[in-house]
Each structure stands twice: as structure tokens, then as C-alpha cells.
Amino acid sequence: MMRHVSLFCAIVAGAYVAVDLLNPFTADSRLLGALPVILLLGFEWGVLALRHQLQFLPAFIDVTILAYLMIEFIDMMVIAATIHLTSLSFATSLWGTLSELVIDNMIFALVASGLWFTRAPMENMIHDMLGRSMEYLFLTFMTILALVYILFEYSLQSLQESAQYLIFLGGIAGTLVVGLSLSTYMLMQTHLQATHSHLQAQGQEFREQYTTELNRQMAAVKKFNHDYQNMLLGLGGYLADHDYAGFRQFYIDIRSGWETSNAAELTIEDLANVPNTELRFRLYHNYLLARQQEVQLFVQIPAPLTATVAVLKQMGKIVDKTLPRNLPTLGKAQPATVTFALQETPQELHWLLTFPVPNNAQLDGHSRVLTDVGVLDFSNIHGMLPAKATSTLQIKFHWGQLIVALPKSSTG
Helix, strand or coil: CCCCHHHHHHHHHHHHHHHHHHCCCCCCCCCHHHHHHHHHHHHHHHHHHHCCCHHHHHHHHHHHHHHHHHHHHHHHHHHHHHHHHCCHHHHCCHHHHHHHHHHHHHHHHHHHHHHHHCCHHHHHHHHHHCCCHHHHHHHHHHHHHHHHHHHHHHHCHHHCCCHHHHHHHHHHHHHHHHHHHHHHHHHHHHHHHHHHHHHHHHHHHHHHHHHHHHHHHHHHHHHHHHHHHHHHHHHHHHHHCCCHHHHHHHHHHHHHHCCCCCCCCCCHHHHCCCCCHHHHHHHHHHHHHHHHCCCEEEEECCCCCCCCHHHHHHHHHHHHHHHHHHHHHHHCCCCCEEEEEEEECCCEEEEEEEEECCCCCEEECCCEEEECCEEEECHHHCCCCCCCCEEEEEECCCEEEEEEEEECCCCC
């Protein structure tokens, strides 16, 4: 996250005002009069490019159009109200203009604060639309609205410097803003409903998988209790007959039939620190896949996760694309025990995957481990990592570790 955001915004605003004041074409040319706007948008696009976030360009254009229409609507209404309450000469004077600017900025601040504190649904919608056709349909819709307003504005130049012109143009802008807001609201509600239904389906599948796993564990416990009782009866019988040789042999037979296991029995409490239902489901699904490959997967999440929904989703995708493909090789390791940990710092979300490796294991580049039992390949991670994310693979004498660090401020 950028530090000193207010200072950065103030500098950009000051530069915009300076260019606007120094621009000699402001009053004479419709195209060159918009030079400050062109430079500002170019600067913002350059920032997106430098941060490798050009995938957010359609969303940036959508928000820019919405801000433009909203600013035009508010400004037109304030000017029209000033003319109505005072006079045209005062509204176009220095003091009238300053009064209008003060009122404009007060309203802008209130609107911006409201949008900032309720931005989560819009952010989630933007992230979910990335790379989908809906993203470009929404961009086309926004662009058409902006063009309609601009055409209306140019077609009403004959009424310029009159209250009727401002009221009519403000009404058009208001109509577009209201229509756009309602359309965006309905789109967001549709998106939220679809997301809610998806989460409900995932939650149901999660509960079914958990119930199946719990029943398996209970069956194993019941079988052990039954076998344990039979063992005690058998040993007691040998003791009652003072058959110590038989007692010793029966004890040896019991020990030889034991399967030493340090099984990782994942419970719902182990995932209580994961706030996101989708990521919780993904983790449990990977746990079940590991059991199928006879890999003991220990999940460690020592503290509640506080990363954003987008970051948690990104981590879930990385886990899904990385762990299952390496389970067959991990299942051949001795011991087939893997530790899966999710940890947080104030700036990053970390995934630590610790696994056993034989003594002769070697690193092949920065994303593969060569062993006698197979190859552990983590090369696909690099294509999924957002900007400023890191992936580190290391091996020691008996173990290896993969560390993926995602920035909590952005996934882009």
C-alpha cells in the first residue's frame, strides 16, 4: 500500500491545477482544453504499467467515467443553484466561483468518503470480472454513457452561460449517474448473490467431505477399541493359564501387526483461523487428496488470517495448482509427512510447505527438486504470482521447504 496517500493526491492535484492554469488552450479549444485531463490519465496509466497492474485498466476507466459524470452532475447543480439564489453575474464572478468550488469540494469529500468505506463489494466484483467477458461489456456500457453525455454537452453549446443550459445539462448528467448507479448496484447484487450461492454450495460440499472423513475416523476408533478389547482378553487368558511363553509370543504378534502412524487428523477446529469459506474448503480438499496419496498433511494456521478476500483467493488458487500435482512424489518419500502452514506478517501472507527429501536430493534451478523417487515441480507458481510476490525453494540435509509470500495490499 502506498504511504502518504494524502500527500501524493495533493501533489497530483497541484500539478493538475498548474497545468490547467498554464494551458493556453483552455478557453479556445475543446480538445486541447482537455490537456490537463489527458496528462493526468496518461500519468495514471503509466503508474499502472510500472506496477504491472494493466489488467485493472478497464476497471480504472469504468471508475473514471463514473467519477466524471458524478463531478459534472454535482458541479452543474451547484452552479445552477447559485445562479437561482443570487444572480448570473455573481455566479460567474471570482467570489461566486470560489463559493461554488468550496461547496463542490465539500460534497466531493462526502461522496468520496462514502465510496471509500463501502468499496469492498465493488472491489470483489472487479476482481471476479478480471479476464471475463463481463468486464468488457461493463466497460462498453460505461463508455456509451460517457459519449452520450459529451454529445449532449456539445449539442447544447447554443444555450451556454444560461441557467437553463446548466439545469438541463445537469439533469442529463444526473439521469445518467442515477441510471449508472442503479445498473452497477443491480450488477453488484447479482454478483453477490451468485457468490453467496457458490459459497453455500462449497460449504455444503465441505460439510459432506468433513462428515465422511469424521465417519472414517470414528470407524477407525471403533475398530481399534474392538481390537484392543480382544488383545486384552487374549493376554489375560495367557496370564490366567500362566502360559508366559504364549503371552510373550502373542505380544510379539500384536507388535508386529501394528502400523506405526503419526496420522494427521484434520478437524474443523484446525481451520477456524481461516475466515474465507472458499479457502477453508480448498485446504480441506487438499488434505483429503493427500490422504488418498497416503501423505500425512499437517495443517498449521497459528493465528486468525486478516488478509483481504482477494489475497486469500489468490493463495487458494496457488495451493490448488501446486500441491496436488506433487502429492504422488511426496507419497513416495520417507516419511510421507508434509507440514502445511499459513502465517502472516503486517505486509504479507506466507505459505510454508515443508517436506522430507532424501540425502541426495538436488535443486534444479529455482523451482524443482530432483530426488530418487521423483521430481517435485513448483515451476507453475511463477506464472500465478502477482507483482511484488515472491517464491523461495530451499533444501537442507533431510528436508525441503517452499515459501510463497503474497503482499496483503494488492494481488495485481
